[in-house]
Amino acid sequence: MPVLNAIAGYAEEMTGWRRHLHQHPELRFECYETAAFIADRLREFGVDEVHEGIATTGIVAIINGQGGGPTIGLRADMDALPILEATGLDYASTIPGKMHACGHDGHVTMLLGAAKYLCETRRFAGRVALIFQPAEEDGGGGEVMVQEGIMDRFDIAQVYGIHNAPGVPFGHFTTTPGALMASVDTATVVVTGKGGHGATPHDCVDPVVAIVGMVQAVQTIIPRNTYALDEVVISVTxxxxxSASNIIPGDGWFCATIRCFDPNVRTLLKRRFVEIVEGHALAYGVTAAVDYDWGYPATINHADQAAFAAEVAIEVSGANAVEANGRREMGSEDFSYMLDARPGAYLFMGIGDGAGLHHAAYNFNDDAAPVGASFFARLVERAQPLA
Known part of the structure; x- marks a missing residue:
């Protein structure tokens, strides 16, 4: 079963929604105009409930099916990035320094297309909860929405999400049971020594050589403290x-992004990172303050839901375009908090060739929106069929 005919008929309208959102990007939790645009469309479609102001600008909208049954959650993130757009498109961002460089404008459009179809047809039992989430890129809006109780408040039984994937063939889906995306933690280390003239290093306590030693040493954590088959990244960024060629500075700092899939490995990485930094500080005679920020946990798909989502994707795109046991990604995603709270699955959907995510020349492929909307719609109809 390819793109649903009704949704194919929305294609021009969906393109208009997406390009409007693209022109008006908003960051973090400040998605006020975006949320207002979404709420207006939802009311036009005839959704049964629109709940606004969750996690500041998030929305949960309810569509009732025919007869009783559970509630299935469908999520789209809606925030942009602090990037100066370089596409040159006639619908490029109108706000300098902000752009939809990750395709969240496309994600919103896909979910709006599914919402319109589901409101018109209602060929499902129970309810659908449409989750429009702010602050995925920065701020953990997914965690905030869960903490504010959306799963219990709306009795959501399972939850699903999609992320577009430039460079992956158009309409191809990939997912996997278990860990799909990595946890992400950020370590910032401030090193303080004693500055002075570069000609008299014996009168100084040099933080530069201490930082160099620390940066080199933390790279030994992966080959010497983690199992060789564990997937781990430590990148000092x-x-x-x-300030000058002849001055030894009094202080300096470095930071690193640290990623893995296993919670026990995650704990080990923090312990060894701090031990290495503190040990080198003692050896070099400097002080070191470590700010180790726990970020998003790993995005872990539930096996049954991942397999089911792959079956639905096959209906939409065909068996040759779906990889149900795909490769893990070292990127991170705050949909992880929703999957911690409820069974569900996350998938990637190819949008064809183009600039990569978070690139100033990135642009969502509007032809992909009906594909994603069809996936969401069929997911509901398959998960909660009419008797």
Missing amino acids: QIHTG
Whole structure:
């Protein structure tokens, strides 16, 4: 079963929604205009309930099916990124320094398309909860929505989400049971020594050499403290210190992103990182303050729901376009909090060639929106069929 005919008929309208959202990007929890646009469309479709102001600007909308049954949750993130757009499109961002560089405008459009179809047809039992979430990129809006009780308040039994994937063939889906995306933690280390003239290092306590030693040493954690088959990344991404060629600075700092899939490995990584930094600080005679920020946990699909979602994707795109046991990704996603709270699954959907996610030239492929909307709609009809 390909794209649903009714949803194919929405294609031009969906393109208009997406390009409007693309022109008006908003960051983090400040998605006020985005939420208002979504709420207006939902009311036009005739959804039964629109609950606004969750996690500041999040929305949960309810569509009632025919007869009793459980509630299935469908989620779309809606925030943009602090990036100056470089696409040159006639519908490019109108707000300098902000753009939809991750396709959340497309995610919203897919869920709106599914909502319109489900309101018109209502060929399902129970209810659908449409979850429009702010602050996926920064702020953990998924966690906040869960903490504010959406799963219990709306009696959501299972929950699903999609992320677009540029560079993956158009309409291809991939997912996997178990861990799909990594946890992400950020370590920031401030090193303080004693500055002075570069010609008299014996009168100084040099933080530069201490930072160099720490950065090199933390790279030994993966090959010497974790199992060889564990999937782990430690990337030092910033080092900042110094002001002139002949001055030894008094302090400096570096930071790292740390990613894995196993909670026990995650705990080990923090312990060894802190031990190594503190040990090197003692060896070099400096002080080191470690700010280790626990970020999003790993996104872990529930096996039955991942298999079911793959079956639905096959209906939409065909067996040759669906990988049900795909490769894990070291990126992270705060849909992980929703999967911690309820059974469900997350999938990637290919949108064809184009610039990658978080790139200033990225642009969502509007032809992909009906594919994602059809997936969401069929997921509901299959999960909660009429008697």
